[in-house]
Amino acid sequence: MKKLILSAIIVLGSLSTYASMSTTSEQAMTVVSAQAEYTEVNADAVPPAVKTALQTAYPGAKLDKAFVNEKKEYKLEISVGDQKATVFSDVNGNWLKI
Template identity: 40%
Template structure:
């Protein structure tokens, strides 16, 4: 009976160790995404890659890019406004693919 109890304790202990490692990995990924989001530097709109400006024109034909920012990973943060007065922020990679941040 003691052997079964000890085996159960070790099994539960090892499962909680794996869960802790997974939680740490998720936290690290979230921190990395936040750091990426904060590391943007302003760039001129005419310095944006053609793929990024084409993606904005295709998906948001009435949008104008008010400000543009870039980071070391060649990701772009775009502050855009629409003709109807609404504004928002878009994130794209250098190939014009949208990024969720």
């Protein structure tokens, strides 16, 4: 009788090791925009230094839209031939990597 009770305890004990709770962790993803808010400006409002840098770096580029933020950084949507691109520049015409 002792062997029967002992074997039942061992079987039940081994089953309980597989009945562990599965925990799932929910990860909250927070997206932080590294770019500041840009407001659209007229192409005439873009400083000459930025226009010169644009023509030097991208000959034949057409300025489609221009945006500026409070740090006086410019977001320029340009087209060169049939390709479109967005580039970033500071007020002095230095290119920014964002």
